[in-house]
Amino acid sequence: MISYLLIESRDPFESNDVPYYYELAKALREAGNEVTLFLVQNGVLAARPSAPAAALSALGQSGVKVLADEFSLRERGIARLAEGIAAAAIDVxxxxxxxxxxxxxx
Amino acid sequence: MAKRTLTIALMDAPYESANLTTAFRILDVAARRGHDINVFAYEGAAALAFARQAAHPNPVHGKNLAEENHPTTKDQVAALLAEAARNGGKVDWVNCGMCVDERGVGEFVDGTRRGSPADFQAFVDASDNTLVIPTK
Known part of the structure; x- marks a missing residue:
């Protein structure tokens, strides 16, 4: 099993590429790999309970570990995360x- | 965790992108863990270690030089090198030569050097892992 860390720095409201990156995470997981999606910078805006968060929660249910950078969350005043997303340090x-x-x- | 050799490629210019804030946070963690770190500063990132960067006051906000405490990336680079050395690691920071010439930023802080994309290839070959942080 290969381990992947996918780092997403972009906000899905800012870039239409973001959903494709989520799809990449899903496909890598479905191919039997260990996948972590780490949201950072404006990427954490999708971690709020919101429309894009449904895709992230679904990723979590499919076995992708979805993490959000705690510093980026603090910078943006985000305290509550959607289901299946956990805060984590950049050490990850x-x-x-x-x-x-x-x-x-x- | 055993010592590792990690390579990070940067492309963003100073003072323009949150990518660099995140990159320096990642580099700081690696330095604190005592890893050997290679950095290839490409394109705009070739100015990160430019030695003639200067902090400045902010008269609009009524702050003098000390109050403004303006961070410069050249100081952040120097601090990274010092942090790695304190923890038994080392940093080989290479500034892309052509990128440097284009931008006129050929005076580097001590401990960094001029190089080329061939150095990046050598870094990758000799590293346990590599992370490329591209521009948007």
């Missing part, structure tokens, strides 16, 4: 780099 990125995860940034 280094954890994955150390472990040899394939790490992609969008």
């Amino acid at each position: 990125v280094v954890d994955h780099l150390e472990a040899g995860s394939r790490t992609l940034w969008h």
Whole structure:
């Protein structure tokens, strides 16, 4: 099993590429890989209970671990997260780099 | 966790993108853990270590130099190198030579050097992992 860390820095309201990145996470998971989606910067705006959050919650249900950078959340005053999304420190990125995860940034 | 060699490629210019804030946060964690770090500063990122950057006051807000406490990326680069050294790691920070020449930012802070994309290839070959942070 290959481990992937997908880092999403963009807001789905800002970029139509974002849903494709979520689809990539889903497809990698369905192919039997271990997948973490880490939301950072404006990417965390999708973690609020909102329309785009449904796609993230669905990813969580499909076995993708969905995390949101706690610093980015604090910067934007986001305290409540949609179902299936957890706050995490930026250390998660280094954890994955150390472990040899394939790490992609969008 | 055993020491690792990690490579990060940066492309954003100073003072323009939140990507750099996040990149420096990632680099800081890696430095605190004592890893060896390679940074390839490409395109606009070649100005991050430009030594002639200067902090400034903010007269619009009525703040003098000390009160404004303006951060410069050259100081952040220097702090990263120092943090890595304190924890038994090292940073090999390469500024893309052509990018530097185009922008006239050829004076670097100590501990960084001029290079080329060939250095990035060598970094990747010698690293346990690589993260590329592209521009939008």
